[in-house]
Amino acid sequence: xxxxxxxxxxxxxxxxPFTIVLxxxxxLGLIDGGSGYFFSVGTLFSVMQLFATLxxxxxxxxxxxxxxxxxxxxxxxxSLAGCIAVMTGATNPWLGAALGVAAxxxxxxxxxxxxxQLNLSSVGVTLGGLLTLQGMTYVLSGxxxxxxxxxxxxxxxxxxxxxxxxxxxxxxLAVFVLAALAMAFTHIGxxxxxxxxxxxxxxxxxxxxxxxxxxxxxxxxxxxALAGVLLSYSLGAASPVGLSDVLAPAxxxxxxxxxxxxxxxxxxxxxxxxxxxxxxxxSGLSAIGVPPYVHDLVTGAILxxxxxxDAPELARHITAWRLDRAERRAQALARNSI
Amino acid sequence: xxxxxxVTRFEKHRARVRxxALWVRLAxxxxxxxxxxxxxxxxxxxxxxALFTAISFVGCVxxxxxxxxxxxxIMSLALGATVSASALMFLATxxxxxxxxxxxxxxxxxxxxxxxxxxxxxxxxxxILVSIAALSLxxxxxxxxxxxxxxxxxxxxxxxxxxxxxxIPKEALCFFATVLAGQFILSWTRVGRLMxxxxxxxxxxxxxxxxxxxIITAAYVIAGACAAVSGVLLAARYxxxxxxxxxxxxxxxxAAVLVGGTGISxxxxxTLRTLVGVTVIAIIEVVLLLRGFSEQLQYLIxxxxxxxxxxxxxxxxxx
Numbered sequence: 001x002x003x004x005x006x007x008x009x010x011x012x013x014x015x016x017p018f019t020i021v022l023x024x025x026x027x028l029g030l031i032d033g034g035s036g037y038f039f040s041v042g043t044l045f046s047v048m049q050l051f052a053t054l055x056x057x058x059x060x061x062x063x064x065x066x067x068x069x070x071x072x073x074x075x076x077x078x079s080l081a082g083c084i085a086v087m088t089g090a091t092n093p094w095l096g097a098a099l100g101v102a103a104x105x106x107x108x109x110x111x112x113x114x115x116x117q118l119n120l121s122s123v124g125v126t127l128g129g130l131l132t133l134q135g136m137t138y139v140l141s142g143x144x145x146x147x148x149x150x151x152x153x154x155x156x157x158x159x160x161x162x163x164x165x166x167x168x169x170x171x172x173l174a175v176f177v178l179a180a181l182a183m184a185f186t187h188i189g190x191x192x193x194x195x196x197x198x199x200x201x202x203x204x205x206x207x208x209x210x211x212x213x214x215x216x217x218x219x220x221x222x223x224x225a226l227a228g229v230l231l232s233y234s235l236g237a238a239s240p241v242g243l244s245d246v247l248a249p250a251x252x253x254x255x256x257x258x259x260x261x262x263x264x265x266x267x268x269x270x271x272x273x274x275x276x277x278x279x280x281x282x283s284g285l286s287a288i289g290v291p292p293y294v295h296d297l298v299t300g301a302i303l304x305x306x307x308x309x310d311a312p313e314l315a316r317h318i319t320a321w322r323l324d325r326a327e328r329r330a331q332a333l334a335r336n337s338i
Numbered sequence: 339x340x341x342x343x344x345v346t347r348f349e350k351h352r353a354r355v356r357x358x359a360l361w362v363r364l365a366x367x368x369x370x371x372x373x374x375x376x377x378x379x380x381x382x383x384x385x386x387x388a389l390f391t392a393i394s395f396v397g398c399v400x401x402x403x404x405x406x407x408x409x410x411x412i413m414s415l416a417l418g419a420t421v422s423a424s425a426l427m428f429l430a431t432x433x434x435x436x437x438x439x440x441x442x443x444x445x446x447x448x449x450x451x452x453x454x455x456x457x458x459x460x461x462x463x464x465x466i467l468v469s470i471a472a473l474s475l476x477x478x479x480x481x482x483x484x485x486x487x488x489x490x491x492x493x494x495x496x497x498x499x500x501x502x503x504x505x506i507p508k509e510a511l512c513f514f515a516t517v518l519a520g521q522f523i524l525s526w527t528r529v530g531r532l533m534x535x536x537x538x539x540x541x542x543x544x545x546x547x548x549x550x551x552x553i554i555t556a557a558y559v560i561a562g563a564c565a566a567v568s569g570v571l572l573a574a575r576y577x578x579x580x581x582x583x584x585x586x587x588x589x590x591x592x593a594a595v596l597v598g599g600t601g602i603s604x605x606x607x608x609t610l611r612t613l614v615g616v617t618v619i620a621i622i623e624v625v626l627l628l629r630g631f632s633e634q635l636q637y638l639i640x641x642x643x644x645x646x647x648x649x650x651x652x653x654x655x656x657x
Contacts, residue, residue, distance in 0.1 A: 070466070118649060123412055124602045127593060128645025135638025143634050248415060248470050261464045296478025303471035304457075311461035 011309075013265060017258040017273035020302070024277050028284040035288075041163050043287040048169035049158070050279035054253055055172045055272065056227035057246050059179060060220035062254035062271040067196040067216050068263025069122035073111060074224040075247040076133025077104045079240060081225035082232030083140050086148040089233070093153045097229045104225025105218050107133060112214035122217075137240040145239040154236040168230045175223065180268040192216060197264030252303055253278045260310070277302075362650060370621060377625045383505070385624060390510035393620040395421075395568050395575070397513045397613070399584070400591040400598075401520045402564030404612045405557040408524075410537035410604030411458055411465035413592045414558075416472035417565050420447050421584025423476050424569025426484065429579055432493035439493070440570055447566035448559050450476070455558020459551035462540075480581050490578045499574035509571050516567055520560070520609035529556050538605025594619055597647045619644070 010019045032038035057074050064071035081100035089096015111129045115122055148154065157168045165173070183189030194202040195212045203209050232238040257274020259266030278299060285295045308314060374380050399417050406414050424447045431439040454472050457463040499508055523530035529552075536543045536550045543550045565584075572583050598615025600607025622643055626636040 114649065120649065121602050124596050124648040125645070127589065127596065128641065128648050130589065131593060131641030131644050132638065133641070135634070135636075135641040138634035138637045139632075141634075143632075248473055251466065252470050252474070255464075255467050255470075261467065291482075293478040293481035296474045296481065298478075300471045300474030300476075300478060303467060303474060307463040307467040307471055308457060308461055310467075311457070311463035313460065313462040317461065 013258055013260075014267075014270070017256060017270040017277070020256060021273045021277050021280065024280050024284070028280065028288065032288045037287045037289070038284055040287070043283055044164050045160055045166075046283040046287075047276070047279045048164055048173075049166065050282060051275055052166070052169040052172040053227060053231050054246070054249055054279065055275040056175060056223045056230075057250040058253035058257070058275050059176065059268060059271050060223035060227075061247075061250045062257065062259045062266055062268075063179075063192070063216050063223075064122065064220045065196075065254055065259045065261060066192050066263065066266050067213055068199070069115075069213070069216075070261075071111075071122060071126050071217060071220045072247065073107060073126040073129035073133055074220060074250060075245075076130040076137070077107050077221050077224040078228035078231075078246050079238070080107075080133045080137045080140070080228070082228035082238040083137050083146060083240065085229040086146050086232045086238040087140065089153075090149050093150060093233065097226075097233075100229040101222050101225045104221035104223075104228075106221075108218035108221025109214065111221075112217035115217070116210040116213050134240070141238065141240045143240060145237050148233065148236045148238070151236055154234050157230065157234040166234075168234055171230065172227075175226070176268055176272050180272075183268055188215075193264055249278060249299075252299065256302065256306060366647070366650065370618060374621050374625050377628050379628050380625060385628065387502075387507055389620050389624050390513075391507045392623070393616045394507070394509040394513035395572055396587050396590045396594070397616040398516050398564045398568035398571065399587045400594040400612045400616050401513075401516050401609045402561035402568075403588075403591040403595050404520065404598075404600055404607055404609050405533065405560045405564075406465070407592070407595050407600050407602065408537050408604060408607045409533050409554050409557040410540060411554065411557075412602065412604075413466070413588065413595075414451075414454070414469040414472075414561065415466065415588050416451075416454065416469040416476060417561065417591060418584040418587035419473050419476040419480075419581065420451060420562065420565040421569045421572065421587055422579065422581045423447070423450070423480055424566040425573035425579040425583050426480060426489045426569075426581070428566075428570045428573045429489045429491045432491045432495065435493065436495040436498065443570055444563050444566040447562040447569070449562075451562025451565065452555060452559040455555040455561075456551075458558065459554030477581060484580075488578050488580050491573075496574045496577060499571065509575065512567060512571055514613075516564055517609050517613045520564070520612075523560065524608055529553060533557055534605050534607070590619070593644050596651070597644055599651050601651075618647070 009015060028038050037043070057078055061071055061074050081104050084103050085093075085096035085100035087096070088099050107129060111122075111125050114120065115125050158166045160166055161170075183192070191202075191207055191212050194205075194207060195209045195216075199209050253275040254266070254271055255261065255274070256277050257266065257272065258270035259274075281298055281302075282295050285298065286292065379385055399421060402417060403413060406412070424443050427446045428439050428443040431442045433439075434442070450472065454465075454468050457468050458465045499512075501508055503511060524533065525531070532543070532548055532553050533556075535546075536548065536553045540550055543553075568587070569584065573579050576583070594615040595607070595612050596602060596615070597618055598607075598611035598613070600611050600615075619640065622640055623636055626639055631639065
């Protein structure tokens, strides 16, 4: 029974993201079998680089899922902010970064106000937002790759320090720590969770849920913008296409990280674990030399597993099946005893 | 004031809001029509044919997406990849002949999408998450099977999908047939009519003794079939294929569904509305093209109009 209790504790909603990360590390370590490709500084560094790109977008999207919305526009802001930064930040990278993040803040603010004032669902509004932001990126970039002349910034952002981190991944980590602290120790976390769990009750209790919602979308826009800025700077280029494949992995990371799609459940630490899982799978699998498609298959399988595991009706189906079996067994016993 | 008078006033107010929304919609439609008709070159056969062909590929996907949205499952992020995979399947099985290849392709897409519907319907798994998982599995599976190479037709007969009947491109005819078949299912079959009920309130439908899980699975099966049709048309059009063929169709399709006026929360919608949505988006794109807007500006303006139309619909349907 203790084993069962341990397993129950490990898959409990709050612990599960960390269990999955550990599981991924152990499995990849076992496959690697001590050949040292997986447990190497290089692999860890590349995990952290991937984390820097995906993590902030997943955090933004995850925050919107916490309040029971879904911010599709993160992919659009990601590309647009990258473009803005590259085009305006050639001489002063800080200016470009500030403008890029400001664009994210504006887009989140506008969409949040539209949603709360017109009482609209986020999927529709942010879908329109996504298409509009993509259009703006196309217009700004003239539909071609814009290169960033300031290579010193690119090299500086990606230069390793302490073997594992670059400035880029350190920034991402720092943002995660800040978000976790804000969610744990200020009223922000409580407000966000309350809004996501039961919006009407929160409003009745005197919480200005509209303001929480707008703030969450501003945060989501700013975080995705920051991720886009950092990636474009470090690639030394921005392009309207290619960057847009970020939405599905970000959503996957948030959900693996324990954010519930029905709102009110999840934490920045969990999201970080979810992002780490995806990044470890991607660079870990390529480090031990399996072809790239295996990564897609494994990620898909994990997501499918979580989807079914979290499905509300699964427990009912299993219980029904168990009762059925028990009944049949009882009948068989009764027959035998006669 | 008595309670009854209050209720009457409230209902009058609601009717007025609904009226206003209707007028705004009509005005918007008139504006788009005027904009299109005054554009030189819009009414030429060449541009109309281009318009019809352009809407047919993503249009089929949008019809399929309508069923997913209508049954309360928001959207699928995997339909675009299903389109690409169907195109590859069709090209690879062409050696058996056109009809067997077509049937195999439909079967393939129906199984893939139907399985997702089964998980969503029976276990109430989250539809967006399931679709992301399916997207990953499809991309990985396709890369494994094709080795990342382009797929070329394994047989003859692609030409039968090209050309026109009565001046209308065959692709467009396929699309219109898909729309009509979808509307037939929604309006005239038992399963179809139950779909909007399941979409508006899953629990109530279950309580009323409806096999809601089966209805949702059926909606996904239809969505898969529509994606297969789109994939076959794309394969025939381009003569070869890879997983990029249908990439991004998910977003265009859900945009068309919403522009047509199908509610994102499920329970109300039709494939005819989706036809309107697809057409509106296509007309805007063609008009912008004919008026000499750059491709980039076309993207931007289309995005803004989609955003505006979605806001318009939702404001009109507000309680």
